Amino acid sequence: xxxxPIAGAAxxxxxxxxxxxxxxxxxxxxxxxxxxxxxxxxxxxxxFGRRLGRLAHLVPLAAVVASWLIAMAVVYEALTGGFGEHGxxxxxxxxxxxxxxxxxxxxxxxxxxxxxxxxVTTIGMLVHLYSVGYMAHDPGRWRFFAxxxxxxxxxxxxxxxxxxxxxxxxxxxxxxxxYLLIGFWYRRRSAALAAKKAFIVNRVGxxxxxxxxxxxxxxxxxxxxxxxxxxxxxxxxxxxxxxALLVFCGAMGKSAQFPLxxxxxxxxxxxxxxxxxxxxxxxxxxxxxxxxxxxxxFAQVPEAMVVVAAVGIFTAxxxxxxxxxxxxxxxxxxxxxxxxxxxxxxxxxVGAFSAAIFHLxxxxxFKGLLFLGSGSVIHAVGDEQDMNNMGGLWRRIPVTHWTMxxxxxxxxxxxxxxxxxxxxxxLGESFKLGFAWVWAIGIVVAAMTxxxxxRLMGKTFYGPPSGHARSIWDRIHESTPTMxxxxxxxxxxxxxxxxxxxxxxGDSVLKRWLEPVFAGAEETLGHxxxxxxxxxxxxxxxxxxxxxxxxxxxxxxxxxxxxxxxxRPAMVARISGANxxxxxxxxxxxxxxxxxxxxxxxxxxxxxxxxxxxWWFDWVVVDGTVNxxxxxxxxxxxxxxxxxxxxxxNYALGIAIGLIVMAGSYLLIAxx
Amino acid sequence: MxxxxxxxxxxxxxxxxxxxxxxFLARRNAIxxxxxxxxxxxxxxxxxxxxxAFVPGLAGHASVIALFVIAVAAAExxxxxxxxxxxxxxxxxxxxxxxxxxxx
Amino acid sequence: xxxxxxxxLLNLPWADALFALLAGVMLLAALLVVTLRDIIRxxxxxxxxxxxxxxxxxxxxxxxxxxxxxxxxxxxxAVLILFAVMLTQAKAAPTxxxxxxxxxxxxxxxAVLAIVIGLAAAATDWGEAGRRVxxxxxxxxxxxxxxxxLPFEVVSVLLLLAVIxxxxxxxxxxxx
Numbered sequence: 003x004x005x006x007p008i009a010g011a012a013x014x015x016x017x018x019x020x021x022x023x024x025x026x027x028x029x030x031x032x033x034x035x036x037x038x039x040x041x042x043x044x045x046x047x048x049x050f051g052r053r054l055g056r057l058a059h060l061v062p063l064a065a066v067v068a069s070w071l072i073a074m075a076v077v078y079e080a081l082t083g084g085f086g087e088h089g090x091x092x093x094x095x096x097x098x099x100x101x102x103x104x105x106x107x108x109x110x111x112x113x114x115x116x117x118x119x120x121x122v123t124t125i126g127m128l129v130h131l132y133s134v135g136y137m138a139h140d141p142g143r144w145r146f147f148a149x150x151x152x153x154x155x156x157x158x159x160x161x162x163x164x165x166x167x168x169x170x171x172x173x174x175x176x177x178x179x180x181y182l183l184i185g186f187w188y189r190r191r192s193a194a195l196a197a198k199k200a201f202i203v204n205r206v207g208x209x210x211x212x213x214x215x216x217x218x219x220x221x222x223x224x225x226x227x228x229x230x231x232x233x234x235x236x237x238x239x240x241x242x243x244x245x246a247l248l249v250f251c252g253a254m255g256k257s258a259q260f261p262l263x264x265x266x267x268x269x270x271x272x273x274x275x276x277x278x279x280x281x282x283x284x285x286x287x288x289x290x291x292x293x294x295x296x297x298x299x300f301a302q303v304p305e306a307m308v309v310v311a312a313v314g315i316f317t318a319x320x321x322x323x324x325x326x327x328x329x330x331x332x333x334x335x336x337x338x339x340x341x342x343x344x345x346x347x348x349x350x351x352v353g354a355f356s357a358a359i360f361h362l363x364x365x366x367x368f369k370g371l372l373f374l375g376s377g378s379v380i381h382a383v384g385d386e387q388d389m390n391n392m393g394g395l396w397r398r399i400p401v402t403h404w405t406m407x408x409x410x411x412x413x414x415x416x417x418x419x420x421x422x423x424x425x426x427x428x429l430g431e432s433f434k435l436g437f438a439w440v441w442a443i444g445i446v447v448a449a450m451t452x453x454x455x456x457r458l459m460g461k462t463f464y465g466p467p468s469g470h471a472r473s474i475w476d477r478i479h480e481s482t483p484t485m486x487x488x489x490x491x492x493x494x495x496x497x498x499x500x501x502x503x504x505x506x507x508g509d510s511v512l513k514r515w516l517e518p519v520f521a522g523a524e525e526t527l528g529h530x531x532x533x534x535x536x537x538x539x540x541x542x543x544x545x546x547x548x549x550x551x552x553x554x555x556x557x558x559x560x561x562x563x564x565x566x567x568x569x570r571p572a573m574v575a576r577i578s579g580a581n582x583x584x585x586x587x588x589x590x591x592x593x594x595x596x597x598x599x600x601x602x603x604x605x606x607x608x609x610x611x612x613x614x615x616x617w618w619f620d621w622v623v624v625d626g627t628v629n630x631x632x633x634x635x636x637x638x639x640x641x642x643x644x645x646x647x648x649x650x651x652n653y654a655l656g657i658a659i660g661l662i663v664m665a666g667s668y669l670l671i672a673x674x
Numbered sequence: 675m676x677x678x679x680x681x682x683x684x685x686x687x688x689x690x691x692x693x694x695x696x697x698f699l700a701r702r703n704a705i706x707x708x709x710x711x712x713x714x715x716x717x718x719x720x721x722x723x724x725x726x727a728f729v730p731g732l733a734g735h736a737s738v739i740a741l742f743v744i745a746v747a748a749a750e751x752x753x754x755x756x757x758x759x760x761x762x763x764x765x766x767x768x769x770x771x772x773x774x775x776x777x778x
Numbered sequence: 779x780x781x782x783x784x785x786x787l788l789n790l791p792w793a794d795a796l797f798a799l800l801a802g803v804m805l806l807a808a809l810l811v812v813t814l815r816d817i818i819r820x821x822x823x824x825x826x827x828x829x830x831x832x833x834x835x836x837x838x839x840x841x842x843x844x845x846x847x848x849x850x851x852x853x854x855x856a857v858l859i860l861f862a863v864m865l866t867q868a869k870a871a872p873t874x875x876x877x878x879x880x881x882x883x884x885x886x887x888x889a890v891l892a893i894v895i896g897l898a899a900a901a902t903d904w905g906e907a908g909r910r911v912x913x914x915x916x917x918x919x920x921x922x923x924x925x926x927x928l929p930f931e932v933v934s935v936l937l938l939l940a941v942i943x944x945x946x947x948x949x950x951x952x953x954x
Binding site for chain 3: 677678680681683684685686687688689690691692693694695696697699700701702703704705706708709710712713716719720723724725726727728729730733734735736737738740741742744745746747748749750751752753755756757758759760762763768771
């Protein structure tokens, strides 16, 4: 059962045409195996999965575990300098040999790719493990694992790609997998609609991305990443701004930034492992990765970077405000993801690239943990997702509760958990690089994050049980070990990753890893490497962020309870109904600031009318013309047919007239 | 002599020919059409003889040709009338606008 | 009193006057042929036209042709036509319409045709002498049997064929 995928992967490795860099390490040849294994797993499961029934998960799981092992080896080699300072790549084959337009498919590993590999493969592996338990009773689980493996392949290809065209291909593939997985329970209408929405909104962003790639091709004549970065300085400023903004357009679609954010909350229709893997830890990070990867382009145009930062931080606060009032546990986490992604883009926009990547990594761990934990909660209360029907679960599902508590504290930014280090670095760098407004909004968002996350904890785990939970109280039990093991394994890096990667302050381990990737950009932008002053500006900033996080947390505890103490729903109602302004804010937040309605009005109603007008034009004018030509022919024929009377005298008249014409013309021409 | 010139005779022949063609194109009865054909043939004969009379060297030849025209006209009239009679027997009408079986 | 050379008052030579008379009769008769309602009367007008034409042939110096015209056209063809008219007479009254729907375009076409022919004739220099030349019968006979002997033989065969064909076509083959 395992022979085909491994054989296939080995074949792929052998097929590599070996365009390796001068810095070649034997591990470089193993790099193609990393995406190849999940691809083989997908192929195998797609062909034979249905027949395997209960065992359908074995091959995909094995493929992902094996991929993780190899990836860890490659990552170790990369981060310890085995591939050289700027990374190494191998060319697999020539995809488009069309004269002037040559595109090769190749993979490239540098420290940035290595960091992403850690996140993608680790969380991917843990989600696969979790899904074994979560999807145990679903008859379509073979499809689920096939899609998951296909997604892993696409995401790994995206991270390892070395040319824009391959990135774009992998970009579309992950979009496809997202569609397939969101609409996994395809018989449910809301799921199908959500999948369609995700794909279409993604497409809007992809249009911008495609235009950006075409612009790169037209201006530079190459799509290879390293070549483009080396020669980007040749172009004139406006072109680079256009390229940067178009590429960011694609990132906005994939990472759900405003105004293309509307698809992510609806994507929660998919199974929870999907939400964890795709919409928290990997696919939505593709946009962040793209901007980080193309940092040489962005570094040339600080104006575009300001746009990125503005969009990012605006999304952050918008999403955080919506999360205040949502009742579905997964929706709260979805908006939280939107908000944290906004943070990452804000960091990229201000020029703190490694801070963004740091936050990407820590966020992947604790958001993945939170989603998987929420899945465990939903499983425990019998597929109930409304938090108002939960409560008091901390005694019944302890493992889930304690791991989710770790995740919540991490996302709130409480030291010494991971979120504190990464969030603080994002905010601190924003302030020091001169973007005080980003810092200010970011601090407010930090407080909001802590608040609404504790709201989630309070309503779900603490106080007395209510509604549905109360009715099935005795049947609530902890999830299977496959699920809880994943939770615990994710809680560990959520707690410790910050300490591992974020210290020492100012010159962290991660920053040193990523320095060769971002050094060029930082030089172009003129960022001086400053000293870290614990007792100066930096210390003040740290204190500020910890302070607001604690304030938000305490407010949450006061309103929503902790452990045995229940919340104060009456107080909550009084605050939200205090005056017209708060009532409006509550309504706006609950209605997601009416963006879905706006989109509906613009594109369904007005767009529908435009489409109807076009249909009318096509039906009446275009079809009319075409049909009219046909009718004209028929009518002309019918008319001309009347010449054929069958009577000799009519024909004779024709002869007479012809004779007259000929004789007359001869007379006129030749006579005179 | 002034009235009789080649041009006069030719114009005369042309007029007769035109009258004959009008009759051929416009009459409904098949026999009328045949009569008009005879008129046209006679017009041609007149023209030939006029040439024979006024153009030096054509005198005898014109007469011979005109003779042949008369002979052929007779043959044609025979066959044509036989056909009309045969069609009349089939269709019971001598009117040519009712002989339209060739039309689809 | 001797006959004057020209008609008095008109100053027209007798030959020209005769010519004018014959031409007028001929044209009038032709018009009657194509416009009369009753076919029998058309046939009679045709005979008159043929007779006038015979007179014109005499004026053109072809007396043999004039005789042939009278014998063949009037004596054979016109009689044949009248017989055919008799055989195809419908029992009912003469039809309402004499002319086709396309009579007017036909009239116009005929008029234009006449004009074109007239113009063509007038515009061309025929290289004629002024005088008419007459043909003697012996000269015609000589030509007929020397230069034109082949067409002569062929025409006789043609006439034979025409007669046979006519007889065959007009027989009452399968009719009860």
